[in-house]
Amino acid sequence: MSEITLKINGNEEKMAIGITVADILVKYNLDPEAVVVEVNEDIRLKDVWNKPLVDGDTLELVRFVGGG
Amino acid sequence: MNEFEKGLLKYFSEDDLRTIQDIRVGIAGAGGLGSNIAVCLVRSGFKNLEILDFDVVEASNLNRQYYFMDDLGKPKVAVLKDRLLTINPSAQIKVFNTKMDRDNCVDFFKEADIVFEAFDRVEAKKMVLETFGGSKRIIICGVGMAGHKNENELKIRKLSGRHFIVGDGETSIKCMPPLAPRVMACASLMASIALECVLENKTGGRK
Numbered sequence: 001m002s003e004i005t006l007k008i009n010g011n012e013e014k015m016a017i018g019i020t021v022a023d024i025l026v027k028y029n030l031d032p033e034a035v036v037v038e039v040n041e042d043i044r045l046k047d048v049w050n051k052p053l054v055d056g057d058t059l060e061l062v063r064f065v066g067g068g
Numbered sequence: 069m070n071e072f073e074k075g076l077l078k079y080f081s082e083d084d085l086r087t088i089q090d091i092r093v094g095i096a097g098a099g100g101l102g103s104n105i106a107v108c109l110v111r112s113g114f115k116n117l118e119i120l121d122f123d124v125v126e127a128s129n130l131n132r133q134y135y136f137m138d139d140l141g142k143p144k145v146a147v148l149k150d151r152l153l154t155i156n157p158s159a160q161i162k163v164f165n166t167k168m169d170r171d172n173c174v175d176f177f178k179e180a181d182i183v184f185e186a187f188d189r190v191e192a193k194k195m196v197l198e199t200f201g202g203s204k205r206i207i208i209c210g211v212g213m214a215g216h217k218n219e220n221e222l223k224i225r226k227l228s229g230r231h232f233i234v235g236d237g238e239t240s241i242k243c244m245p246p247l248a249p250r251v252m253a254c255a256s257l258m259a260s261i262a263l264e265c266v267l268e269n270k271t272g273g274r275k
Contacts, residue, residue: 033190036194036197036198038227041228042202043201043202045198060228062209062233064194064211065211065212065237065239065241066190066193066240066242067100067188067210067214067239067241067251068097068099068101068193
């Protein structure tokens with residue numbers, strides 16, 4: 001198996017083994033300062049964004065914009 | 069029970085009203101979203117609110133926030149508290165006229181069942197979800213409600229069972245002005261999620 005399957009914002013995506021949250025933010029062109037990440041329903045803070053994701057992980061990426 | 073609360077019994081059973089009244093709510097920000105969320109909640113029977121904001125009322129707020137000409141220059145949270153008490157004089161409204169930051173944020177809303185993210189700036193909005201999202205609390209965030217165009221539809225996005233993102237997800241006040249119709253619609257949607265969670269028994273405790 002050279003790939004893993006992740007669910008990102010509801011869509012299944014094939015990714016390389018060892019991919020991290022940090023890699024995914026680059027791939028999706030998301031500003032780390034404006035994004036909150038949930039992995040398997042838990043908030044994942046920036047200090048563990050370099051931890052490799054595993055097959056079947058479910059991610060929610062929330063990009064904030066100003067206004068309130 | 070005061071006259072206002074007796075009036076609510078036309079719409080809620082006594083049990084449901086008691087359930088709503090027992091819920092503790094924290095609102096981070098008392099601007100366009102926060103002030104209108106608070107009014108919606110108190111009108112819906114909520115009576116335990118904590119509201120935090122460091123700002124004073126400015127003329128440019130009056131297009132969408134629940135403040136009036138006489139309020140100019142006054143702290144938003146103080147004015148809002150008075151206004152909420154005119155809706156329900158028995159409400160318990162605790163206000164913090166202060167700025168929330170990464171160092172002090174954990175000190176607020178410790179007892180809250182539901183936290184509303186109603187801040188303006190991206191960094192502050194992110195901080196609220198990251199800070200309070202680690203608990204079993206319900207977190208309701210507002211993201212994208214600027215401008216006057218409805219091509220960007222206001223939606224409710226459910227993350228985990230406890231976290232909700234409300235808005236179009238796109239329109240930033242960097243590019244478009246905040247205007248009453250969409251800001252108030254977003255605030256109302258946010259308040260309606262709280263009401264649904266409470267009445268459908270999804271609040272799930274504090275820890």
